[in-house]
Amino acid sequence: MPGSVPPDGLPPPPGPPRRRRFGRGLALTLVGIVTVLVAVASGLYFVPAQWAGRLLPGDSPVDDDAVAFLPGTAIATSGRVEADGIDVFDPDGEILLLTVAIDSDLTVFDWVRSSMDDSIELRSRESVFGDRSDTEQRQHNRHLMDSSKDAATIVALEHLGVDAADFTGVLFLETVAGGPADGLLEATDVILAIDGRPVTTVASLRAVLTELAPGDTAVVTVENFDTGERRDVELTLGTHPDSGGPFIGLSGITERVERSPLPFEVDISSGAVGGPSAGLAFTLIMLDVLTPGELTGGKRVAVTGSIRLDGSVGDVGGVAQKAATARNAGAQMLIVPEASVDEALSGAGDVPVVGVATLDDALQALVGAGGEPVGRLLG
DSSP: OTTOOOTTSOOOOOOOOOOOOOOHHHHHHHHHHHHHHHHHHHHHHHSBGGGHHHHSSSSOSSOTTEEEEEEEEEEEOTTOEEEESSOOOOOSSEEEEEEEEEEOSOBHHHHHHHHHOTTOEEEEHHHHHTTOOHHHHHHHHHHHHHHHHHHHHHHHHHHTTOOOEEEEEEEOSEEOTTSTTTTTSOTTEEEEEETTEEOOSHHHHHHHHTTSOTTOEEEEEEEETTTOOEEEEEEEOEEOTTTOSEEOOEESOEEEEEEOOOSSEEEEOOTTOOSSTTHHHHHHHHHHHHSSSOTTTTOEEEEOOEEOTTSBEEOOSOHHHHHHHHHHTTOSEEEEEGGGHHHHHHHHTTSOEEEESBHHHHHHHHHHTTOOOOOOOOO
């Protein structure tokens, strides 16, 4: 009967607690929130950055042709010097050459990252590639790398007292937009003469130009680097914006060289890396491998900078990204062109940064960090 008491006089034990159930509406709301968050995340990763202006108030913060400069990879150079007929010495330390990654498929996520990370930089495609197609850019970078390896080999051997090359003309990276040579000379041209006067080095080019004046018409004899075809190009000299002297309008000039016969064989394997910025690194590793002693003092030293045939170090791009690459690779020292120290410091973290203007500066910096002076060539 209801309300009856058990024989023992105690009330029955309470039943299990009733479970409260979430309402169906709350569950659907949670599912909706998760769906929105997934959609937003997908948008960050997959929506092109150029569409950000459609998603946010105002104009798009990213140009249609923008590309991102990102930290790349640190590549060990040990094992990249191939030699025959001469003694080589495997170093305990490591010289690292640094690369930059370029991303041309920017998303909103990349744009957000670039606003928070100094090692990610957005640039216009034109400022990076000029008017070259992807194929032309790859060919251009291979050409620059080949020239860089030749220069590194020659500079290293000449430093060791070996007569390694003959100079046979002047190369350049590009013409100055709107300058006298723009549209008349190409980056694959080698200047052999001006008005019949031989041009074999940068110094001889400058010497010939000092005999001319702005406004003079000059005949420039060039040879195509790839095909060997020669032609004469007539142009009117401009006025140099700094010196006021005669001006052809070329940038990145250097010598074309032909290797002198050597009693041994030596070469550098660059793999898939292109461009000129590994020149100083290749020069240092060749000196380290061809002579006894530890040039780096057993350290991991990251290096970027082009090398000119006179031993001077040229500027390179993407130094902030390369500095971040060196930091991520555990480099114990970073050597950069003198003018790029501040940029390198922005990405290097705790890695010591040294700016150099010449090969001798770089060698002195390594000795100052515990490395051994360059020895003598054996074998």
